[in-house]
Amino acid sequence: MKFLCTTIALLAIAAGCADDPGEATRSDGASLILTNARVYTLDWGEPGPDGAIAPDALLSDKGWRPDAEAIAIRGGEILFVGSDADAMAFMGDSSRVIDLAGATVIPGLVDSHTHVFGLGALLDQVNLVDIATEEEAVALIVERAKSVPKGEWIVGRGWDEGAWANRYPDKALLTAAVPDHPVFMDSLHSFAGWGNQAALDAIGISAETEVPVGGEMRLGSDGQPSGLFLNQGVELLRGAVPRPSRETLTKQGLLGLRQMAADGYTTVHDAGLDAEAMSILEELEAADGLPIRVYAMLSLRDEDLIRKWIKSGPDKDADSMLVTRTVKAYYDGALGSRGARLLYDYADRPGHRGISGDEYGFNEVLNAEAMKAGFQIAIHAIGDAGNREAIDILESVFQEDPSTAGNRHRIEHAQVISPEDLPRLGQLGIIASMEPPHAMEDKAWAEERLGPERILGAYAWRSLREAGTHLTFNSDNPGSDHSIFYGLHSAITRQDKNRQPEGGWYAGQKMTADEAVRAYTTWSAYASFREDKTGVIEAGRWADLTVMDVDPFVLAEQGPGDILGGRIVMTVVNGKVVYEK
Ligand SMILES: [Zn+2]
Numbered sequence: 001m002k003f004l005c006t007t008i009a010l011l012a013i014a015a016g017c018a019d020d021p022g023e024a025t026r027s028d029g030a031s032l033i034l035t036n037a038r039v040y041t042l043d044w045g046e047p048g049p050d051g052a053i054a055p056d057a058l059l060s061d062k063g064w065r066p067d068a069e070a071i072a073i074r075g076g077e078i079l080f081v082g083s084d085a086d087a088m089a090f091m092g093d094s095s096r097v098i099d100l101a102g103a104t105v106i107p108g109l110v111d112s113h114t115h116v117f118g119l120g121a122l123l124d125q126v127n128l129v130d131i132a133t134e135e136e137a138v139a140l141i142v143e144r145a146k147s148v149p150k151g152e153w154i155v156g157r158g159w160d161e162g163a164w165a166n167r168y169p170d171k172a173l174l175t176a177a178v179p180d181h182p183v184f185m186d187s188l189h190s191f192a193g194w195g196n197q198a199a200l201d202a203i204g205i206s207a208e209t210e211v212p213v214g215g216e217m218r219l220g221s222d223g224q225p226s227g228l229f230l231n232q233g234v235e236l237l238r239g240a241v242p243r244p245s246r247e248t249l250t251k252q253g254l255l256g257l258r259q260m261a262a263d264g265y266t267t268v269h270d271a272g273l274d275a276e277a278m279s280i281l282e283e284l285e286a287a288d289g290l291p292i293r294v295y296a297m298l299s300l301r302d303e304d305l306i307r308k309w310i311k312s313g314p315d316k317d318a319d320s321m322l323v324t325r326t327v328k329a330y331y332d333g334a335l336g337s338r339g340a341r342l343l344y345d346y347a348d349r350p351g352h353r354g355i356s357g358d359e360y361g362f363n364e365v366l367n368a369e370a371m372k373a374g375f376q377i378a379i380h381a382i383g384d385a386g387n388r389e390a391i392d393i394l395e396s397v398f399q400e401d402p403s404t405a406g407n408r409h410r411i412e413h414a415q416v417i418s419p420e421d422l423p424r425l426g427q428l429g430i431i432a433s434m435e436p437p438h439a440m441e442d443k444a445w446a447e448e449r450l451g452p453e454r455i456l457g458a459y460a461w462r463s464l465r466e467a468g469t470h471l472t473f474n475s476d477n478p479g480s481d482h483s484i485f486y487g488l489h490s491a492i493t494r495q496d497k498n499r500q501p502e503g504g505w506y507a508g509q510k511m512t513a514d515e516a517v518r519a520y521t522t523w524s525a526y527a528s529f530r531e532d533k534t535g536v537i538e539a540g541r542w543a544d545l546t547v548m549d550v551d552p553f554v555l556a557e558q559g560p561g562d563i564l565g566g567r568i569v570m571t572v573v574n575g576k577v578v579y580e581k
Contacts, residue, residue: 029092171227426468
């Protein structure tokens with residue numbers, strides 16, 4: 001099909017009867033031509049709800065094969081998709097031609113639920129992940145202190161409170177090595193925190209300080225705080241670290257965005273921005289400083305910000321690098337910590353059902369006002385009761401004001417769905433926005449929380465598709481690793497990074513490669529109202545592309561474990577190469 005279009009286009013140019021006669025001359029040829037690639041355009045029919053491949057998809061007798069080998073781009077737009085030879089006809093005076101040496105090209109990846117400032121903060125912190133000893137950790141902090149003005153906080157995280165449990169660090173070595181900066185080092189799972197004397201002094205912590213319920217402050221042999229805090233006690237330090245300056249936040253936002261670009265993403269949907277983060281993104285956009293596209297979700301928790309946007313209305317200019325038409329709401333807690341709201345008691349804690357709604361700080365009135373002002377709502381819901389209540393709330397606003405129903409509202413996570421509610425998402429046009437890696441990370445304890453029946457409606461991608469639900473996939477970083485290879489592998493195999501369990505966890509919920517790739521591209525485009533602009537590689541669409549060194553379509557059939565070893569080769573946003581290996 002592609003090749004036929006190509007031929008027609010070339011004939012048209014040759015005959016001088018293209019849309020703009022004589023346009024395809026050397027001076028206005030392509031700005032970028034990618035050749036020698038395995039291009040999967042996704043320009044074929046959607047897979048069926050059961051995963052059945054569309055009849056017009058390109059398959060050989062051995063399975064998937066790419067449907068083009070070259071792409072020509074001018075400015076921010078795809079000019080042509082097809083064969084190498086035909087693409088070279090778009091060669092102009094200033095064309096850059098890149099031989100991709102057999103790499104795979106798919107539509108630009110979208111991570112439809114991220115926290116880029118959180119990711120940037122993590123990248124900006126002292127990273128103690130996989131550090132074995134207190135001495136090594138202190139050496140890294142000393143190194144960082146050299147570039148931080150005296151008196152400013154140094155924050156880090158990642159030391160393993162499990163592995164270090166028999167030899168917790170204290171303030172002694174750290175205070176001697178770093179006397180002039182308050183230091184707070186959070187642990188890998190946030191159940192322990194470690195600080196120096198300057199931190200204790202800055203906060204005013206002494207042996208008399210009251211420790212929050214459920215927490216512990218260790219004391220040294222001198223009866224003074226040792227610098228080590230456990231459980232809720234960590235809040236004494238964590239809660240006291242001052243919010244970074246605007247300059248630091250800007251740096252961290254950019255660090256996060258650039259990391260996503262390097263990891264193949266052309267767009268992120270940022271799930272919950274406050275007024276300051278929004279104004280930083282607006283400033284970056286105005287200065288043409290956004291490396292990738294940002295689809296912003298305004299935090300419902302920032303009431304002033306929401307009221308301001310309700311007044312001005314959503315920004316629906318799909319083409320701008322920063323688009324703001326979504327409000328992120330928070331409905332219930334998480335399953336691991338038993339905060340998610342369940343219809344019946346937790347299987348591993350009788351009498352307990354989690355919290356939701358008002359109790360969780362959800363402002364239903366403001367949410368309804370935002371919906372009526374035309375905003376898309378992306379509402380965090382995890383438990384089966386949390387999801388049911390969230391659907392009920394959206395539905396009641398649809399009934400009150402039918403104009404709100406078409407705004408492609410989303411449930412973020414949609415983690416546990418009661419069988420009775422499964423059909424409702426599709427019927428109401430609500431998108432399920434889900435994280436394949438969460439299933440792989442939660443499988444260790446999810447069934448203990450839910451029991452053998454409710455688990456069947458958890459992380460139930462296939463059941464949701466079969467019930468007619470639109471899906472979009474994402475990472476919810478930095479809580480989970482946003483590597484697309486991890487995401488695709490989780491979606492396609494239902495196996496973790498160690499390839500466990502054999503055959504996949506609740507394997508009936510697996511996605512095919514076609515579905516998994518679409519959930520990070522085509523379907524994410526739909527979730528942001530941009531399915532006509534991106535999500536498929538086709539002439540006339542945005543030149544947003546991701547290039548990788550593995551072919552997930554072929555590997556899904558021939559060796560899905562190898563998807564985990566994939567690397568991003570290049571990221572193209574709006575026709576610009578924003579990352580190149
Ligand atoms: Zn999130």
